[in-house]
Amino acid sequence: MHPNNNHHAPYDFKALIQAHPLLSKYVHVGKAGIDTINFADTNAVVHLNTALLKHHYGLNDWRIPPNYLCPPIPGRADYIHYLKDLLAQDGLPTHIKGLDIGTGANCIYPILANRIYQWHMIGSDINPAAISYAKANINATKGLNEAIEIRHQTTNAHIFEGILLENEYVHFTMCNPPFHASEEEALKGTLRKLRNLGDQAPYRTKKEIVLNFGGQANELWCNGGEALFIKRMIKQSVAFKSRVGWFTTLVSKKEHLPKLYKQLSKLKATHQTIPMAQGHKQSRILAWKF
Structure with missing residues (x-):
């Protein structure tokens, strides 16, 4: 985890519950004798994330619809810290503007x-429901919508076109691409994740698998998977090379x-390539410029 990430310490559930009392319903003493939740x-x-955002980042509220991607906050913060290091290589601008592709x-x-x-920041997405909730989340806390x-x-085929305005410049783009190649692969990945978290229920159909971090089809998989999506992004980035400082994306594999x-x-x-690690999870940021 990046040294500037403020999530190195174990979760302070007392403080988190104070920030978001609804979390208390899900906190229990685990096998190690310390407070935890069932991940x-x-x-x-979802309630842990809401508490983290309220306690550490001063949000008034944060909500997502059922079965949408619920991201682990520490790992997402890591990407931001490593982006700052990347931008600092060229000297940090006074006012920084970025684009998040597929903000969800x-x-x-x-x-x-x-x-x-x-x-x-600019956040883009192809899903109208995601757009609606994203706007609600930034409108819930004073100053975010400014x-x-x-x-x-x-247009599903486009990544930058139709989003970046004419003569608009951003210092970076970022993306957490859908990394599965099919719905079946995504479901298998989710089942593996649940097993690793200690859930041994005998799931038989996709309807029985509850995504612990959620996720809609466009958030989790696309034809060709992660590699093809990033290759398409690289190809399309050429046309925007004068309007973007650094193009970046996560690469899970x-x-x-x-x-x-x-x-x-x-x-x-x-x-x-910038390596990232949170616990046993290994990932990396691929960054390029012209």
Whole structure:
């Protein structure tokens, strides 16, 4: 975890419950004799996130619709801190503006970017329901709607076109791409996650699998999976090279990197990979510029 991330310490459930009393219903003493929640319980994870956002980042409220992606806050904050390090390589601008591609109903990256570093952000998404909730989340806390703008991507084939305005410049783009190639693969991944969290229920159908972190189809999978989505993003980034400082994306599977590097080199883009780790989870940020 990034050294500037304020989530290194174990969760202070007393303080979190004070910030968000509804969390108390889900807190219990675990096997280690310390307070915890059941991380396989969707509602418990949502209320933990709400408490973290209220306690650490001063939000008044934060909500997502049922079965939408509920992101782990510490890992999302890490991306923001590493982005600052990346921008500092060229000298930090006074006023920073970024674009979060696929911001989702949770709108977590724009919210954290503003609350941690006061950056101005654009959040884009193809899902009208996600757009509606993202706007509600930034309208719930004073000042957020002055720094964050939510834009609807109406064409699935486009990533930057239709979102970045003519002559508009952003210092970076960021993305947590859908990393599964199919719904079946996404369900298998979710089942593995639940097993790792100690949930041994004998699930038989996809309707019986409750996503502990939620997720709609466009949030979890796309044809070709993560690699094809990022390759499409790289290809489309060429047309916006004068309007973006750094293009970045998470890459969950390191085996995808060689082909992505090859494509970037072919397009004569400068690129680097930033490793990230939260506990046993290993990930990385791929960044490039022209």
